[in-house]
Amino acid sequence: MAGDPERPDFEERVRSSFAKQGLMSTLxxxxxxxxxxxxxxxxxxxxxxxxxxxxxxAGAVAAIADSAAGYAALSLMPPGTGVLSxxxxxxxxxxxxxxxxxxxxxxxxxxxxxxxxQTDVFAESDGREKLIALLTATLMTxxxxxxxRD
Amino acid sequence: MAGDPERPDFEERVRSSFAKQGLMSTLxxxxxxxxxxxxxxxxxxxxxxxxxxxxxxAGAVAAIADSAAGYAALSLMPPGTGVLSxxxxxxxxxxxxxxxxxxxxxxxxxxxxxxxxQTDVFAESDGREKLIALLTATLMTxxxxxxxRD
Amino acid sequence: MAGDPERPDFEERVRSSFAKQGLMSTLxxxxxxxxxxxxxxxxxxxxxxxxxxxxxxAGAVAAIADSAAGYAALSLMPPGTGVLSxxxxxxxxxxxxxxxxxxxxxxxxxxxxxxxxQTDVFAESDGREKLIALLTATLMTxxxxxxxRD
Amino acid sequence: MAGDPERPDFEERVRSSFAKQGLMSTLxxxxxxxxxxxxxxxxxxxxxxxxxxxxxxAGAVAAIADSAAGYAALSLMPPGTGVLSxxxxxxxxxxxxxxxxxxxxxxxxxxxxxxxxQTDVFAESDGREKLIALLTATLMTxxxxxxxRD
Numbered sequence: 001m002a003g004d005p006e007r008p009d010f011e012e013r014v015r016s017s018f019a020k021q022g023l024m025s026t027l028x029x030x031x032x033x034x035x036x037x038x039x040x041x042x043x044x045x046x047x048x049x050x051x052x053x054x055x056x057x058a059g060a061v062a063a064i065a066d067s068a069a070g071y072a073a074l075s076l077m078p079p080g081t082g083v084l085s086x087x088x089x090x091x092x093x094x095x096x097x098x099x100x101x102x103x104x105x106x107x108x109x110x111x112x113x114x115x116x117x118q119t120d121v122f123a124e125s126d127g128r129e130k131l132i133a134l135l136t137a138t139l140m141t142x143x144x145x146x147x148x149r150d
Numbered sequence: 151m152a153g154d155p156e157r158p159d160f161e162e163r164v165r166s167s168f169a170k171q172g173l174m175s176t177l178x179x180x181x182x183x184x185x186x187x188x189x190x191x192x193x194x195x196x197x198x199x200x201x202x203x204x205x206x207x208a209g210a211v212a213a214i215a216d217s218a219a220g221y222a223a224l225s226l227m228p229p230g231t232g233v234l235s236x237x238x239x240x241x242x243x244x245x246x247x248x249x250x251x252x253x254x255x256x257x258x259x260x261x262x263x264x265x266x267x268q269t270d271v272f273a274e275s276d277g278r279e280k281l282i283a284l285l286t287a288t289l290m291t292x293x294x295x296x297x298x299r300d
Numbered sequence: 301m302a303g304d305p306e307r308p309d310f311e312e313r314v315r316s317s318f319a320k321q322g323l324m325s326t327l328x329x330x331x332x333x334x335x336x337x338x339x340x341x342x343x344x345x346x347x348x349x350x351x352x353x354x355x356x357x358a359g360a361v362a363a364i365a366d367s368a369a370g371y372a373a374l375s376l377m378p379p380g381t382g383v384l385s386x387x388x389x390x391x392x393x394x395x396x397x398x399x400x401x402x403x404x405x406x407x408x409x410x411x412x413x414x415x416x417x418q419t420d421v422f423a424e425s426d427g428r429e430k431l432i433a434l435l436t437a438t439l440m441t442x443x444x445x446x447x448x449r450d
Numbered sequence: 451m452a453g454d455p456e457r458p459d460f461e462e463r464v465r466s467s468f469a470k471q472g473l474m475s476t477l478x479x480x481x482x483x484x485x486x487x488x489x490x491x492x493x494x495x496x497x498x499x500x501x502x503x504x505x506x507x508a509g510a511v512a513a514i515a516d517s518a519a520g521y522a523a524l525s526l527m528p529p530g531t532g533v534l535s536x537x538x539x540x541x542x543x544x545x546x547x548x549x550x551x552x553x554x555x556x557x558x559x560x561x562x563x564x565x566x567x568q569t570d571v572f573a574e575s576d577g578r579e580k581l582i583a584l585l586t587a588t589l590m591t592x593x594x595x596x597x598x599r600d
Contacts, residue, residue, distance in 0.1 A: 063209020359513020
């Protein structure tokens, strides 16, 4: 990959921040493809992340979808800044079950202070993908705040 | 507690369903007060549920807030039905940190098919509470669907 | 256009329903392209639909975006049913001004009861388009309710 | 009314800005009670603001609810600033019909840059009120931007 000349370290930046998210590790989530403005996070359905009917809990789906959106945004942000979600909205279209759940976040509109990103969440079963959730998030670029960086 | 004559088992129903949510156990979440249409869920900040700056991850906040909204709704639903979130929206007002995070869900409007609920999420520090997030959720009453009950 | 064999009258259905929306006429909104699952609505910025700084009011942007999403959904619904919005979310990315505002609604996922649609809203200026808003809506298919049809 | 010593002109500020919103006049909307952080806007159902079944269009409901939230926020903002909606979410709970529709906006959390507000929308019929919609909005305080003030 040629990389983005303005953000040469976007991938390392995302991977290193992701590694600090205790929740992602607790959920068993893993990073997939990373490009400038696009980040993929996957998770395997299992009992430890379930809701009461055995599906993956909407909160776990939202967690990886929010992280995918946030890292898609962070991958485009200036060095030395950090990212925080200010709000998100998720529509849950079908129960989250199958072989694997994958969240694909992408930046819709980059702004100086606020960035809009969307994440499509798919359930993979027998090699086929089905859209199960759609998340829209507003991410804030945070500068010069103690402890909020990358 | 006098209880609701129409839903005598609402508390047992919520507790028994909550116990099946693997994610709640994984996050270390616990049920608090339960009344008809109102459910409280708490969580203690720790590294296993953190985001990259050490705050509780927005996904973990959303997970307990969504469950609190869902169980507030379920506490009013007819016996034999189940509850599913169809969408939710969360505004994150301040970093989730402190001694404890508590989510208080309440039903705003009960409907035959769709119920609207809201959850206020507070951070407790030194005995004081601060509103850190507000979630609005649409819950669907599910009847007669295999495996979707309580 | 070949049309959709299952919904031969989708265009007439949308046009005839749109003509009954008093608000669309009051706002000066007009229908553009209509395909199965995709509907476009446009509006010309003018003082009668402004907010206090002279931009098009977010409520007017939301109105055409919601109608575009709703008609995208209606274009796929079974004959004899009607459509109602149950909720929508809009992110306002830039002030709504320019030569023309155009809302392009499309169905993301069709369901028996609930359909998810999204609308991109663009401002056109000097022949160029800029994304100014993104709306996500849940539409309900209504059957057999007095007065709620098309 | 005693007024807020820090914002002595909040009511005049809101009324004067509201008077500049061409859309409010076009919809026939009127300001009701104004207190610091709380603003009411009403509207009479009529054909010019209807959707296809004769109810008030969700876009008109959203417009007054968004303005009520925005003005609730503006009433608390420092002099010389302006307010813009960055996003809102509305749940439509029942058809908007009756003698009058009234939107009551209130600030949930004031921030330096972003303020969260909520609006309850009621339909009045025969002297009784019914909750028909709930809107949550993020408002941005804008300073020093040409043309964006009050």
